[in-house]
Amino acid sequence: MTTPQCAPDNVYNLLPPLEQKPVKPPRYISIYRPSVKHEAKQNKAQWKTMGPAKVAVPSPKDFLQKHSKEPKLQERKIQQDSKKLPTLSVPRRTDHPVMGIHSKKNFINTNAVAAITRLPKKPQPLYVDSRQGDKYLLETSGLVPKYIKKKDYGVTPKYLTERKEEMKKAQKEYEASILEQLKKRAMxxxxxxxxxxxxxxxxxxxxxxxxxxxxxxxxxxxxxxxxxxxxxxxxxxxxxxxxxxxxxxxxxxxxxx
Structure with a gap:
């Protein structure tokens, strides 16, 4: 149906036209919404937001005592060993030692013979480095050539010989690979x-x-x-x-x- 066209001098043109608001479609709601809500209620734990259901109340006897958290040493256990010698009592003042027992060995003669046949004691090697006579041990000074007298002195260490052999082997392999490449590229x-x-x-x-x-x-x-x-x-x-x-x-x- 066509709307009548009014002249510009018409009275109806003085009124402002009414605004027509667009009608919104209904909001989408899933058909699985109630089933999802039901599953969420069933799977939700009791202490999800409000803490555990039952809390063990501490006993008033279990209070914190002084020095309770300090480390304690283990108590020593006294082990009685059957192989130990029996303890002897201290002799009394009135007791007298046993007299009249003589040994067959003559300690005076044996000590004299040992002193006569003993080799003379070698003097300790020292060196003097000042005119006041300050003496020091010669062995720890580094002046004694004791490393030269070792059996393995001047012998090349084993790890050096092994390293040289490995280097020679690697050099030979490298040269062989270069020769092969040159043969392949040869004209x-x-x-x-x-x-x-x-x-x-x-x-x-x-x-x-x-x-x-x-x-x-x-x-x-x-x-x-x-x-x-x-x-x-x-x-x-x-x-x-x-x-x-x-x-x-x-x-x-x-x-x-």
Missing amino acids: KVLSDEERKRILQGLKKNWEEVYREFQCLPVKIDTIPKRLHKEKLETQMKQLEHDIQTIEKHKVIYIANE
Whole structure:
């Protein structure tokens, strides 16, 4: 239905038009919402937010005492050993020692003989480093050549010999690998038969190109003809250069790719 068009002088044009607010669609609610709520209530623990359900109340007798947290040493256990000698009582003042017992060994004679036959005591080696006579031990001074008299003095240590052998082995392996690489990259000498065969093939190609060059017309008035003539000339020059190079050098090397 078409709305009537009013003239600009109409009274209805003086009133402002009514604003029509857009109607919002209903909010989306999942059909699984009640089942999810039910599962969440069942799986939720009792102490999730309010602490544990039952807390053990401490006894008033278990209070913190003084020095209770200090470390304590273990009590020593007295072990009675059956192999120990029986304890002897201290002799009394009225007791008298046993008299009249003599040993068969003559300690005076034995000590005299030991003193006579004993080797004289060697003086301790000392050195004096001042005019006042300050003496010091010679052994700890570093002046005694005791390391020279060792059996292994001047002998190369075992770890050094092993290290040298490992270095030599590594050097030999490195040189062998370089030789193998050089052999692989070595250039191949072209034999006389192959050289002659290549030379004949180049000359044959030059003759074919020259024959095609001779067949060109005398008047070259188009661009394709001129380009074809230039192409044949460059081919002939290249073939002549290759033929001269092979004829000049009798020994030719070919690099291995």
